[in-house]
Amino acid sequence: MFTQITILCAAFAAALTVLIKYVLPDIARTYKDVFLDELEAAKIEVALAEQDFNYAEASYMDAAIYKLKAAEERCNTLIREKRGFKNGRRMDKAI
Numbered sequence: 001m002f003t004q005i006t007i008l009c010a011a012f013a014a015a016l017t018v019l020i021k022y023v024l025p026d027i028a029r030t031y032k033d034v035f036l037d038e039l040e041a042a043k044i045e046v047a048l049a050e051q052d053f054n055y056a057e058a059s060y061m062d063a064a065i066y067k068l069k070a071a072e073e074r075c076n077t078l079i080r081e082k083r084g085f086k087n088g089r090r091m092d093k094a095i
Helices: 002-027 031-054 058-083
Strands: none
Touching: 031 058
């Protein structure tokens, strides 16, 4: 009986070690990592919209302006939300 419990504990420890070492680092992305990825994507979107604006033909200028303004607003909104503001008001953080 004691031997079976010892083997079971050793197997559990091995499985837990594999879980901690290989599985959890992939899952354990923090909110900060996700936010930084999203903000980086928004910055790239702004850069691409600026490039589209710079090289837009006259007939596409309005669309390029709207695209640039939308990309800039998305980036600004992400920053405001990170600072704790939404719809112009400070968000209360729930405990």
